[in-house]
Amino acid sequence: MxxxxxxxxxxxxxxxxxxxxxxxxxILLLAYLIYKGIKIIKETRAEQLIxxxxxxxxxxxxxxxxxxxxxxxxxxxxxxVGIIAILIVFQPELRRVLEKMGRTTKVKKLALNFExxxxxxxxxxxxxxxxVCTACEQLSQTATGAxxxxxxxxxxxxxxxxxxxxxxxxxxxxxxxxxxxxTPLHDGAVIIRDSKVYAAGCFxxxxxxxxxxxxALGSRHRAAIGMSEVSDAVIVVVSEETGTISIAENGSxxxxxxxxxxxxxxxxxxxxxxxxxKKMKGKALKKHKKNxxxxxxxxxxxx
Numbered sequence: 419m420x421x422x423x424x425x426x427x428x429x430x431x432x433x434x435x436x437x438x439x440x441x442x443x444x445i446l447l448l449a450y451l452i453y454k455g456i457k458i459i460k461e462t463r464a465e466q467l468i469x470x471x472x473x474x475x476x477x478x479x480x481x482x483x484x485x486x487x488x489x490x491x492x493x494x495x496x497x498x499v500g501i502i503a504i505l506i507v508f509q510p511e512l513r514r515v516l517e518k519m520g521r522t523t524k525v526k527k528l529a530l531n532f533e534x535x536x537x538x539x540x541x542x543x544x545x546x547x548x549x550v551c552t553a554c555e556q557l558s559q560t561a562t563g564a565x566x567x568x569x570x571x572x573x574x575x576x577x578x579x580x581x582x583x584x585x586x587x588x589x590x591x592x593x594x595x596x597x598x599x600x601t602p603l604h605d606g607a608v609i610i611r612d613s614k615v616y617a618a619g620c621f622x623x624x625x626x627x628x629x630x631x632x633x634a635l636g637s638r639h640r641a642a643i644g645m646s647e648v649s650d651a652v653i654v655v656v657s658e659e660t661g662t663i664s665i666a667e668n669g670s671x672x673x674x675x676x677x678x679x680x681x682x683x684x685x686x687x688x689x690x691x692x693x694x695x696k697k698m699k700g701k702a703l704k705k706h707k708k709n710x711x712x713x714x715x716x717x718x719x720x721x
Contacts, residue, residue, distance in 0.1 A: 540689060542613035546588045547684045550610075553593035554656055554663050555677040563658030564597045565607040565638045567622070568688060572649035574609055574620075581606055581620030588615045597656075607641065607653075623648055625669075635671070642666035652687050654680070 456468075474493065481489045505512070550566055557564050567574065582603060586592060588610065596618050597604050606619035622641035625631060631640055642653040646666040653666040663675040665683060675683070 539613070543689055544685070546610060546613040547681060547688065549588040549590055550593070550654060550684065551677045551681045553590040554654060554675075554680060556590060556594065557597060557656045558661040558663050561658060561661040562594075562597055562599065562656065563604070563636075563638055564593065564654070564656035565622070565642060566593070566654040567607050567609045567620075567642075567645060568652040568654075568684070569609055569611045569616075570650045570652070570688075572651065574611075574645075574649065574651065577607070577620045577622055577645070578609055578611075578617045581609070581617040583617050584615050586615045588613070607645075639664060639666070639671060643669060643671055646670070652684065654684075 474497070478490075478493050481493060554564065567577075592615060593608070595601070596608060603619035607622050608615055609617045609620050622645040625640055625644040626647055628640060631643065636657065636659065638655050638658070642655045642664070643666050645651055645653055647669040655664040655666065656662070657664070662673055663680055664671055664673040665675060665680070667687070
């Protein structure tokens with residue numbers, strides 16, 4: 419056994435001795451892809467699947483080394499058939515992983531296309547955000563439940579098909595009518611597309627790990643979290659019990675917003691800064707840091 423380990427170590431040394439720059443870059447790229455893959459599948463059922471595959475690979479290595487023929491046949495058979503079974507059983511998880519990979523490439527595309535966004539379109543988004551914030555403030559005061567989804571790069575056609583097409587200009591009055599108790603559309607979600615109230619009464623997917631969500635959260639909050647897990651949408655929730663305003667994004671929920679903080683967050687999420695504005699902010703920050711020591715001296719003098 420010791421000689422076997424020595425042989426392995428010598429083989430590893432010989433491999434590294436013959437490696438060039440391209441080989442090291444290849445290893446770094448592979449390591450990065452593995453890291454990103456682990457990060458994507460973490461906290462899903464696929465994580466348990468990967469653990470099982472790793473355990474099976476270790477077992478197969480041991481079986482192969484000790485020539486356990488019966489076990490080897492069983493494991494090889496399982497691996498041959500198991501790939502198809504994995505694709506079927508874990509189809510939702512694989513779909514979410516591919517969607518998430520696609521969304522990361524769309525972020526750059528969104529930034530590149532921002533220059534082409536007209537002032538009129540930006541004004542429409544501002545007006546939509548203002549209407550939502552005003553409506554949420556009013557609904558919060560009366561503890562009227564609401565669920566509003568801002569569609570972004572991931573299209574929500576499946577959810578829209580479950581609701582009623584409205585395609586109307588957003589206003590506090592419209593949201594008030596939609597979410598008024600006991601009306602036909604009040605239990606579903608409103609989906610905003612291209613700064614319009616595109617659909618209402620829509621059903622959203624359940625969260626991946628519903629059992630881990632606090633029991634204090636109602637069905638609207640759960641639906642919001644579920645929607646945020648499978649898309650890049652920003653979802654606003656008004657609690658029917660307490661009137662609390664919450665935001666769901668990327669599978670997490672933040673709570674206790676008011677009109678001003680809600681407006682600030684939605685503006686930051688839905689209207690990215692232009693490159694010129696970012697440069698101005700960067701210059702201002704550098705100037706602030708440069709003058710910071712002088713400011714401290716002045717404060718010391720005042721004391």
